[in-house]
Amino acid sequence: MNTTAIILAGGRSSRMGSDKALLELGGLTVLERLIRELEPVASRIVIAAGNEAAYGRFGKEVVTDDYPGAGPLAGLHAGLESSASLWNLAVACDTPFANRGLFRALLERAEAAEALANGRAGSSEAASASLAVTEAILARTEGRAHPLLAAYRRSVLPGLEAQLRAGRLKMTAWTETLHTEYIEGEALASATGLPLEWCAFNMNKPEDYEQARIRLETGLLPD
Numbered sequence: 001m002n003t004t005a006i007i008l009a010g011g012r013s014s015r016m017g018s019d020k021a022l023l024e025l026g027g028l029t030v031l032e033r034l035i036r037e038l039e040p041v042a043s044r045i046v047i048a049a050g051n052e053a054a055y056g057r058f059g060k061e062v063v064t065d066d067y068p069g070a071g072p073l074a075g076l077h078a079g080l081e082s083s084a085s086l087w088n089l090a091v092a093c094d095t096p097f098a099n100r101g102l103f104r105a106l107l108e109r110a111e112a113a114e115a116l117a118n119g120r121a122g123s124s125e126a127a128s129a130s131l132a133v134t135e136a137i138l139a140r141t142e143g144r145a146h147p148l149l150a151a152y153r154r155s156v157l158p159g160l161e162a163q164l165r166a167g168r169l170k171m172t173a174w175t176e177t178l179h180t181e182y183i184e185g186e187a188l189a190s191a192t193g194l195p196l197e198w199c200a201f202n203m204n205k206p207e208d209y210e211q212a213r214i215r216l217e218t219g220l221l222p223d
Contacts, residue, residue: 001086001087001107001110001111001114002043002084002086003041003042003043003044003085003087003088003089003107004042004043004044004045004046004083004084004088004089005041005042005044005045005046005088005089005090005091006048006075006076006079006080006083006089006090006091007021007031007034007038007046007048007060007091007092007093008048008072008076008079008090008091008092008093008148009021009031009047009048009049009054009055009075010047010048010049010050010051010054010055010093016094016203016204016205016206016209020094020203020209021054021055021093022054023203023209025096025212025213025216026216026223030093030094030096030203031047031055031058031093032058033096034091034093034095034096034098035058035060037098037099037100037103038089038091038103040100041089041100041104041107042089042103043085044061044085045060045061046060046062046063046079046082046083047060047061047062047063048062048064048065048075048076048078048079049062049063049064049065049075050064050065050068051064052064063079063081063082064078065078066078066081067164070169071169071171072092072147072148072171073160073163073164073169073174074164076148076152076160076171077157077161077164080152080154080156080157080160081157083154086153086154087107087110087111087151087152087153087154088151088152088153088154089103089106089107089151090148090149090150090151090152091103091148091149092148092149094203094204095148095149095200095201095202095203096201096203096212096216097192097194097198097201097212097221098149098192098200099192099193099194101191101193102139102188102192102199104191105183105187105188105191105192106137106139106150106151106183107151109137109151109181109183110134110137113133113134113181114134116134117133117134132179133153133155133179134153134180134181135152135155135156135178135179135180136150136151136152136153136156136175136178136179136181137150137151137180137181137182137183138150138175138181138182139182139183139184139199139200140183141184141188141196141197144200145172145175145180145182146200147171147172147174147175149200156178159174159177159178160174188200194221194222198215198221
């Protein structure tokens with residue numbers, strides 16, 4: 001399936017104190033690690049950011065926000081607006097252990113959802129035709145959904161833009177309005193090859209970064 005991957009970068013990183021996408025782990029920046037994991041899976045990779053200056057050197061197209069200061073919803077909007085793909089991966093730049101296994105699992109679930117929708121469209125049964133098309137596939141750990149470890153159908157774009165225009169910027173509130181499926185628990189750990197608590201690990205503070213660095217450099221997590 002032709003897929004665009006959207007890496008959301010360029011946030012304020014106020015708690016970290018420096019750009020999370022440019023932090024190094026195992027000799028690579030987090031952004032380079034994500035690009036490495038996405039390249040075998042996605043047809044195209046874009047970096048969604050407030051400006052191009054910091055990320056042009058990574059060899060991927062940088063798309064800038066139409067709604068500056070509106071947070072990750074604006075970054076996702078910029079990525080989806082630039083995309084011609086039916087399904088699109090979205091990953092935040094502060095999730096250093098997101099890997100190709102996770103991305104493949106999201107896309108496999110999206111393909112299955114699309115096949116089911118197409119099967120319904122060809123069915124003569126009214127009950128089947130009335131069922132909603134899946135619009136998003138999200139990773140979920142211990143009951144917490146991760147909207148930026150996800151796959152989105154491009155058809156969510158008009159509703160996403162309406163949220164931005166209305167100033168409703170909370171991402172989880174928006175995803176709760178979508179027809180969503182989840183990958184969680186053992187399925188998520190199996191897909192990534194990681195302990196469940198590290199599948200969606202994200203770095204918000206310096207101590208998170210130090211924890212990730214130690215885990216990786218001491219071999220407690222696969223490189």
